[in-house]
Amino acid sequence: MGKLLKKEDLNKFLYKIKTKQELVAPVETDAVRFETVKFISQIILDKIPEFPPKKYFLPSNDEMFQFRGSKILGTKKQPSRIIFGIRQCDVNAINVLDKVFLGKNPDPLYKERREKTTLIAIKCSKEIEKNCFCTSMNLSNFADLYFHDIGDSFFIEVGSDKGLKLVSRLKDYEYQTGPINTKKRLFKKDIARYYNNKAWKDAANKCISCGICTNVCPTCLCYKQKEFSDTKTDIGTKKRSWVSCQHKNFWEDTDENAMDFDKTKMLKHRVYHKLSYFKKNYRIGMCTGCGRCITQCPAKIDFVKIINKFK
């Protein structure tokens, strides 16, 4: 049992729920991106955004806190927001970030952002991008609401109490949703025995270490911390910013413990972290099959093709 919303009422619905909250959705600017929505008409629902919404939980340049001397002055208050039009791959990616940042020692900033965010997902009814392979990745429902496009209406599955509050006044409706298929599939996920396969080196030789893969990946979360001091006010700021394991300087230590790293190891590190290592610690895979790293790689490196060819 869920709710029904006529498509002609979508704008009204979104206007209503976005009072006092920021509404974020896929919009077309220079690319299809998650951005704050100024006009509901800007929202794009038939393309996967080229960049994931992780910047709302872990910004690329994130001010962690300010301090004066040794006293931490606190963190900035985070806005409440609704992320509308998010796909299942990105919803599951946020679940991956939750596992890391809300584990044994929750990160205060991430926790506040996560608690203040409502996720309204759009369920894919067909393969939306040719490089999607989400159906191979055992994804689950974690969004607060799921919108299913059923022609002239949306059937809305409720995923949480937070979601229910937004749709409680809508008409109840029953609808049987179905699975989707993607042409691209990842046939093997247990890839430990292929670690030394030559195919990795062949792929890595094409890599130009641009780091686009980690930038567009919804679950890449590695960061570097830096501090800045304002000598006039005596207030310092601690920031963290994204780094990429596909850049050699990520691995270099400044002292004598420098790692002997090469592109093959860097590529394998990324793929194995997504498919293998993360699962050992967190019991879920880190890759959600969005396919962005494959679509956007200028060197056309496709780790799914590589793995599917292993015998």
Place this chain on the structure above:
Amino acid sequence: MTYEYADLKIIKKEANGKLASIFSLRYKGAAHPGQYISIWVPGIGQETFPIAHQDSTGFNILVTKKSDVSKNIFPLKKGLILVKGPFGHGFPMNNLKKTNLVMIGQTHLFSPLWFALSYVKENKTSYLKTSIVALQTKPKKAFIENLKKASSDKNINLEYTEKAEDFKKLIKKIKFTKNTNVLLSLKEEYLKEVLSLLKSKKVQNKNIYFYLHRKMNCAQGICGSCAVLGEKTCVDGPVFRFDDVLGFFE
């Protein structure tokens, strides 16, 4: 993860050559050989330091004047230092009881072994013979004098040298039995060579433990800066048993 650090008081500072000092910090909790702490110097950054010793008043760390953080800690003589931890998995000293121990380390990276050595001395009836092989790099004199004092026990044998070639020879001289466990704390380039040497001496991988000296940033297993294959040095290590991480140095 809270962003707050605890204030620990500097009880004592002791020079260890011109470029290093041992800081004794007041601390009431328990620490274990092979664990480390994270120190934050506001406006500069944070860095991790292996714990070199613990007693009833607190613990010691060795600070070598090297990085921006350590250069700011180094001049301090008293006051408070902002600390998080102890963190990490240390040497499994309980599991190593009733065995012979071989500790192989080098000067400024010796801290984890200092702690292991003092643990052995405090629990000497629990361990058989302990051999120490030290590669003496900088700082020189103070390190060796302290080592000599620390190993003044009939069940502890110390060998040391300044030369890398002689260092390997000293290791080759040791008689490793099935009841020997090896604890290592070395620069990675030496670590690889020593692991290879130990292999030639038929020491089993499950009997080798090493402290991996990697830059650890967040100390929470999140930022990825200390990742090695699937392991995060800061939370899965920094002490690893070699047979658990065979691919590390390939």
